[in-house]
Amino acid sequence: MRHRLTLKIGPANFRIGSAWASPIAALRRLYAGYPDADGCIADFTVRLQPTGALRRWVRPSIFITGDHGLADAAPMSLAHGLLAAEMGMNLQMALGWRRHLLLHASSVEKDGRALVMTGESGSGKSTLAALLGERGWRFMGDEFALLDLTSGAILPFPRLVSLKNSAIDVVKGEVGEARMGPLLRGTAKGDIRHMVPRADAVARMGEGAMPALLLFPRFGHAKDERPVGQAEIFMRMTQASTNYVTLGQPGFAALTRFVQQVPARAIDFPDGEAAVAMVERLWEELA
Amino acid sequence: MSAALLVRALRDPASVEALRAAQWNALLAAAKAERLIATLAVRLEERAVPPAARAVLDDARADAEREAQQALWEADRAAFALRGTGVPPVLLKGAAYAAAGLEAAQGRFIGDLDILVPRAAMDQVERALLAAGWEWVKEDAYDDAYYRQWMHELPPLIHAERDRMIDVHHNILPLTARPRPDPQAMLADAVAAGEGLYVLSPEDRVIHAAAHMLADGDLQGGLRNLWDIHCLLRECDPADLDRRAERHGLARDVRQARRLAGAIYGAGTRLTLRDRLFIARLLARDGWGRETRKPLVFAFYLRSHLLRMPLPMLARHLFTKWRKGHRPQ
Numbered sequence: 001m002r003h004r005l006t007l008k009i010g011p012a013n014f015r016i017g018s019a020w021a022s023p024i025a026a027l028r029r030l031y032a033g034y035p036d037a038d039g040c041i042a043d044f045t046v047r048l049q050p051t052g053a054l055r056r057w058v059r060p061s062i063f064i065t066g067d068h069g070l071a072d073a074a075p076m077s078l079a080h081g082l083l084a085a086e087m088g089m090n091l092q093m094a095l096g097w098r099r100h101l102l103l104h105a106s107s108v109e110k111d112g113r114a115l116v117m118t119g120e121s122g123s124g125k126s127t128l129a130a131l132l133g134e135r136g137w138r139f140m141g142d143e144f145a146l147l148d149l150t151s152g153a154i155l156p157f158p159r160l161v162s163l164k165n166s167a168i169d170v171v172k173g174e175v176g177e178a179r180m181g182p183l184l185r186g187t188a189k190g191d192i193r194h195m196v197p198r199a200d201a202v203a204r205m206g207e208g209a210m211p212a213l214l215l216f217p218r219f220g221h222a223k224d225e226r227p228v229g230q231a232e233i234f235m236r237m238t239q240a241s242t243n244y245v246t247l248g249q250p251g252f253a254a255l256t257r258f259v260q261q262v263p264a265r266a267i268d269f270p271d272g273e274a275a276v277a278m279v280e281r282l283w284e285e286l287a
Numbered sequence: 288m289s290a291a292l293l294v295r296a297l298r299d300p301a302s303v304e305a306l307r308a309a310q311w312n313a314l315l316a317a318a319k320a321e322r323l324i325a326t327l328a329v330r331l332e333e334r335a336v337p338p339a340a341r342a343v344l345d346d347a348r349a350d351a352e353r354e355a356q357q358a359l360w361e362a363d364r365a366a367f368a369l370r371g372t373g374v375p376p377v378l379l380k381g382a383a384y385a386a387a388g389l390e391a392a393q394g395r396f397i398g399d400l401d402i403l404v405p406r407a408a409m410d411q412v413e414r415a416l417l418a419a420g421w422e423w424v425k426e427d428a429y430d431d432a433y434y435r436q437w438m439h440e441l442p443p444l445i446h447a448e449r450d451r452m453i454d455v456h457h458n459i460l461p462l463t464a465r466p467r468p469d470p471q472a473m474l475a476d477a478v479a480a481g482e483g484l485y486v487l488s489p490e491d492r493v494i495h496a497a498a499h500m501l502a503d504g505d506l507q508g509g510l511r512n513l514w515d516i517h518c519l520l521r522e523c524d525p526a527d528l529d530r531r532a533e534r535h536g537l538a539r540d541v542r543q544a545r546r547l548a549g550a551i552y553g554a555g556t557r558l559t560l561r562d563r564l565f566i567a568r569l570l571a572r573d574g575w576g577r578e579t580r581k582p583l584v585f586a587f588y589l590r591s592h593l594l595r596m597p598l599p600m601l602a603r604h605l606f607t608k609w610r611k612g613h614r615p616q
């Protein structure tokens with residue numbers, strides 16, 4: 001394809017091709033601090049291609065696909081090209097990654113141990129990981145946490161952090177303009193802005209950590225904290241994993257061990273500050 | 288043309304040892320797009336392959352092995368569901384190759400379960416599958432009526448719990464197609480593959496694969512279908528194959544399948560002009576996994592419909608589908 005880039009993120013290499021220059025230029029700028037993966041053999045190919053012959057030029061419309069695609073994936077406008085590229089990479093991981101159990105979760109690390117946070121879109125797990133990543137924790141990822149099938153460690157997958165709506169200003173106030181991507185207005189999930197993780201997150205993206213605490217955060221509620229039973233945790237984690245079924249027995253064994261060994265809590269919070277305080281306290285008590 | 292790179296790697300595995308990273312990327316993308324990546328993994332097992340490519344190949348191979356296991360389980364469940372009817376399911380395509388332990392099954396991705404049963408037993412089979420948890424996928428009355436009147440199979444069914452699709456065939460080609468294969472003869476010659484399962488005879492497997500590829504479809508996934516044929520040909524008797532192909536009205540397609548397999552995966556063959564068009568279509572894939580040669584691909588798409596039904600009927604059918612919002616890709 002005309003415009004192309006190879007990115008290394010955690011253990012995976014992505015070869016991204018685009019019919020248009022702008023999505024690749026945006027990736028190049030925001031991933032400038034990542035290791036040079038040019039000339040590598042890629043694990044996945046991502047393609048941003050026009051939905052039809054004319055749609056390269058006339059009202060440009062991006063169809064996101066690659067090695068793995070969804071036939072009915074909604075097309076996106078070229079103004080959201082950066083988001084399309086990010087979604088393309090996620091799509092390949094979600095449908096194709098087999099080397100770890102993929103958990104739809106964010107994760108951060110402190111003192112060599114990992115905190116894993118999982119929940120629906122909008123639960124605040126991305127924002128919380130981004131905030132913690134600025135306050136003494138190492139950011140490991142906001143979309144996928146990779147659970148190693150043999151060691152039980154959590155491995156980083158530190159892509160750009162995708163911030164939505166009100167979370168954008170909260171995090172921007174913390175990290176400043178220089179590490180923020182363009183504001184993408186009116187996407188399917190509202191306004192989105194990407195944030196570049198700190199240099200330490202990128203430099204140590206090959207380095208895993210044993211999980212020490214699992215949280216189910218929920219943003220927008222009065223402060224509350226509840227224990228969660230192992231059976232419920234197991235069910236919620238299988239639903240939060242895109243390759244649990246595919247991995248079969250090794251996935252079951254790894255998830256069973258994770259659920260049995262990692263203490264877990266559900267937490268509700270009204271805002272980021274309250275959430276950070278709750279996390280720090282639970283980390284002191286449980287991890 | 289990266290499909291050519293893929294074909295070369297399958298035919299001559301040693302050739303990959305000279306590839307650079309960019310060519311590896313093109314090879315892997317084309318192999319994934321053609322669903323031949325796990326077959327490639329098996330072929331390259333003994334070769335010096337860069338670790339990054341090896342990891343991708345290993346993943347694909349594990350996926351194919353899991354799919355084969357799942358396909359055999361699904362076949363077992365179908366046989367179990369049909370036990371009371373006295374109709375033994377004859378497996379077709381991927382599940383058949385896996386059940387019979389054929390070379391064609393090595394690294395082959397297996398999607399839906401395809402079975403062949405006598406036309407007279409279709410109602411009984413349909414009832415037994417519905418009772419065992421399979422459900423209709425298509426709600427559309429036109430599609431349903433169309434399948435039942437003109438096709439060689441029931442509308443597809445999906446199992447409610449396992450989410451796996453089954454295609455129940457009573458013939459190997461649509462009733463509107465010009466060749467008139469004799470499914471009764473195929474069923475009569477089917478061979479046992481253990482656990483209450485049956486597969487077609489070695490010759491009929493080639494005939495079915497050739498009919499499926501050349502007398503029915505638009506050659507989507509043709510390189511994979513041709514790889515099946517290439518492997519299946521090694522296990523059948525050529526004279527017997529000719530005789531049987533004649534009887535099913537598919538001699539011309541079987542002869543062409545042999546020439547194409549010989550040209551693409553074998554030692555090479557004399558080709559007709561028509562063969563060259565087919566090969567150009569088969570190799571229409573670039574190093575990003577995209578289909579190339581759009582006009583040629585579209586011509587084969589039209590051909591596939593013309594093969595399926597006479598022109599006035601095709602026009603009526605396409606108009607109905609178009610009104611419902613269906614567009615060719």
